[in-house]
Amino acid sequence: MFLTQSVSRQRDIIEVVLRNGWDYMRRLLTGGKADEPQLPPPAVLRKILVELGPVYVKLGQLLSTRPDLLPSSYIEELSTLQDDVPPVPWVEIETVLRQELRQPLEEVFTSINPRAVAAGSIAQTHKATLADGRDVALKVQRPGIDVVVEQDINLIRFVAELVDRTDFGQTYDFKGLAEEFTNALQDELDFTKEASYTDQLRRNMSVSRWFDPKQLVVPQVHWDVTTQRLLVLEWMDGVPLLSATFTNEENGNNGKQVSPAEKRRQVTRLLFRAFIQQLYIDGFFHADPHPGNIFYLKDGRVALLDCGLMGRLDPRSQQILTEMLLAIVDMDAQRCSQLTLQLAEAAKSTNLAKLENDYDRMLRKYYNRNLSEINFSKVFYEVLQVARDNKIRLPSNMGLYAKAIANLEGAGRIFDPEVNLLDEVKPLLTDLFRRQLLGDNPLQTLLRTALDLKSLSLESPRQVELLLDRITTETLKWNITIKDLDLMRRSLDDSANRLSFSILVGSLIMGAAIISTNAQTSQLSFLSTGLFAAASFLGLWLIISIMRSWRKRF
Structure with missing residues (x-):
């Protein structure tokens, strides 16, 4: 049984686990023998996390971004988790506000709506008006949440250490996953980090070749009143994307009417292109673009909200x-295998033929299908699952990438059922490859390449001269690594040792027999018996060693 800072919290967790019948975790928590890990059914796991509280709900949300760890049934179930909790009374929120602000509350805000517009496990949001008349959103941290988070983090780390002792835990690095989650949760308690993420995304989205930046909004941060426990953002006057309604009269554009269907297509194309830029150009992306975080504003623009969960791609x-x-578009299983191995964190040996066969079997379902019929996020989830089945460990940001794509494509298909992500990406592929090949400044890239070629041309004669010199003076040494050579060397060493022992045993037996035949004194008889005993012992050890090697082999 493990020790924690809160025995009552430990008791609560054990009661929830026992009540829901997760036998494997019950054995871990009570110090019993841990067999091969067995997860509860997806619905049961989701219920356990909900009953354990908001911190564990966030753990489930993190796990929903890791299709390389969990089957699709778990990913789908955990993706429905929402940390929606009752709001904290206004009196407690007002106390936090007064503690965080350097000025009196009445001097900073002319009005604050005491009724929360949204409430989560970490914070809740209120609408307010600054002294200069601008409307803002106040994201205020829940009182005492830091203490609760610290207690649950200690429990999660300890359970991760227990699971990490098993082969299953080491294969999927549960300890690393727990550390990733705790770091993300601790970062979420510091609102200045979310504010900096918001600012960075706002800057990135202010420039684009693929969409009109004026049509996409990221809230402005009011840094003068933002602290670790208080985030003040520009108020976005609109509704969640899926609640937006359109009429011909409302969608006039320079005197030209736009049909509701066309307006939906424009909005969806704007979102898809904005996220393609975030993923493949900027390398900094909003990792949770579910419909509640995308607003359609009254002035016709689209706003991206809640930059607490962001992903990065090098x-x-x-x-x-x-x-x-x-x-994926070309249904090239061999190339998918090669690219998966390039992404892999762990350099363990992988059966490449099996990996290619698995990808070929997976992609064969999409042969002869129209591109518009393919759900890219679903295909990429299957790519990650094939990697998981082949024991390939991928970086955690691949899960965030998959989650962002899945949420974006899901919201887009609900908002505009006729749209398809791959159809929208295809026209951009040429420009995308060109930018990755030449960069944003082709002239600068060309000059850099010219300098590299110049350096290569100057160094090559010297390198060739050095190589020829080493060959002629016989000082050249080759370092060659042959796969499984160490295993063959150990096998040869074992064979040589056993042969030596066999010769030694035979010599001892022959010497003992000669001495025994001509023994005329008790000393010689004793020596003969000793040699026989030594030969018997070494022979028995040799037989046992050979039998053990056979068991390992078969």
């Missing part, structure tokens, strides 16, 4: 994912 990952996109 240039190498962006290039691999772009090629993966093309490989």
